[in-house]
Amino acid sequence: MWVLAGVVGLVGALLCVTLILLPLGIPLLFLARKLFRYSMTLFLPRSVRHPAQELRKKAREGASDAEDSLGLSRKALKRGRKRGRKTVAKGRKTMGRKVKGLA
Numbered sequence: 001m002w003v004l005a006g007v008v009g010l011v012g013a014l015l016c017v018t019l020i021l022l023p024l025g026i027p028l029l030f031l032a033r034k035l036f037r038y039s040m041t042l043f044l045p046r047s048v049r050h051p052a053q054e055l056r057k058k059a060r061e062g063a064s065d066a067e068d069s070l071g072l073s074r075k076a077l078k079r080g081r082k083r084g085r086k087t088v089a090k091g092r093k094t095m096g097r098k099v100k101g102l103a
Contacts, residue, residue: 012029
């Protein structure tokens with residue numbers, strides 16, 4: 001697929017060089033870009049294409065595993081997450097004050 005995208009891109013670039021065929025070359029370049037993207041989706045696994053989404057999914061799975069292994073309810077885990085976020089926010093605020101005091 002990426003070979004086809006390369007050929008289409010090359011033809012589009014050649015058409016863009018001639019001013020008369022420029023209106024045909026530009027859409028071919030866009031098509032080549034789409035083909036390259038699509039070929040990468042076929043070539044690379046999802047975890048490489050979208051690492052942040054995969055980490056989020058793994059974190060959710062980890063939370064449900066923790067819930068199962070610790071025997072905690074969803075409510076207790078939610079409360080723990082909320083306390084963790086508050087603690088991080090307080091620490092960030094404190095560090096901001098200290099950094100401003102040093103400057």
